[in-house]
Amino acid sequence: MRIAFASCMTSFRFPDQSAWDEIAARQPDVLVLLGDSAYYDADGASMSQVKSMSAHDFAVHAHGRLARQIARPSFQALVAQPQLTTHAIWDDHDFLWNGACGAEIAGQPHLSHLIPPSRAVFAAYRKALAARLAPGSFPPAPFMWDATTPEPGYSNVALGQNVLLHLTDGRSYKTRRGRKALLGAAQMSAIEAACNAADPSTVHLIASGIVFDARNGETWLDCKDEYGRMQALAMNHRILILSGDIHDNNLASYRLTNGRFLFEATSSGAAVCTAVTVGAEQRNWGLLNVDANRVGIEIFKSGVTQYAGSIDRATWT
Ligand SMILES: [Fe+2]
Structure with missing residues (x-):
């Protein structure tokens, strides 16, 4: 797999986003998109513009950004591959x-009106991906959004070969700089429960927007409690x-x-520069090769292998 x-x-x-052509050539069975499928606040828009939008204007804006991503021919060709689930x-x-x-914005009435349209647009995006971007699977403009759409939250999916993919929601419950919460206690408990309910030999892939460990930027290290629980x-x-x-x-490996x-x-x-639109052009993606004995890892930059590794499933080393 x-x-x-x-x-x-x-x-x-x-x-153009030619990274998707490179991925498509390897005909993966699964594609996991780990966040920032669009930049609502960059590349022709700003954070202050977004913050001053009405709920309706933001729904139109966010919908337009994801519609434009979905319309990239290379992205469409990949997601449409019949063997692929995204x-x-x-x-x-x-x-x-x-x-x-999310946990901070929810308490700020001048910003919290933007959360419901964001949830609705992202739910529509997920639905369209699940339909392999078939024509009409993403709603046309003007986007009619349901204000009661729930947050993406936590879910998991069995990928086969005893691999469980955990999809996390790293934004809805996050507190300022992650000090109090990244995923939040309920989501952490759900991940723990799913791990404990699975066969002990299961490989658990935890999809996380932010990195576990970093010298700067957002990291699980910001939240001692959840960092410790994951360890x-x-x-x-x-x-x-x-x-x-x-x-x-x-x-990375953490002993x-x-x-x-x-x-x-x-x-x-x-398909982004170091600072979104400024800096070196990035063309990065990764591939896991999973069989009964090992999880092979290749990570590519600009068309060449930057990192490669292999984890033994039995010993997890
Ligand atoms: Fe990003």
Whole structure:
């Protein structure tokens, strides 16, 4: 089974997005989009513009950005592949704006009106991806949005070969700088329950918008409680975090206090510059090759392998 993963694409600065052609050539079975499928607050729009929008104007704006992404021919050709199933989570830029924390915004009436349209647009995007972007699967403009659409929240999907993909919602419950919460206690408990209910030999892929460990920017390190809970989970389960956000790639292993490992594969910047529209052009994506014995990892930058590794499923080393 081949599982491709990627994140961070913007369709104005990067209308062609050839990373999707590279992924399509490998004919993956699964594609995981790890957030920032559009930049609502960049590449021709700004954070202050977004913050001053009415709910309706923001719905139109966000819908237009994702519609434009969906219309990229390379993206469409990949997602339409008949063997492929695509799953997407959101991060800050396809939620609201850079660093936006749902738990803070919910308490600010001059901003909280933007959350319902954002949820509705993202739910429509997920629905269209599930339909392999078949014509009409993404609603046309003007976008008629349902103000009662729930947040994406947590869900998981069995991918086969005893691999469970955990899709997290890293924005709805996040507090300022993640100090109190990243995913929030309920979502952490749901992940733990799913891991404990699964066969002990299951490989758990945790899809996370933000990286587990970083020297700057958003990271799980900001939230001691959830960082510790994820480490504790990895002491008893085979966990590989897939993350995005940083407009770069990384492959990391964390040795835990009981001698076991937590692994993280990061690929961010499918079609974006280092600073969205400024800096080096990124063409990054990753691929897992899963069989009964191992999880092979390749992470590509500009068409060449930047990182490669392999995890033994039995020993998780
Ligand atoms: Fe990004």
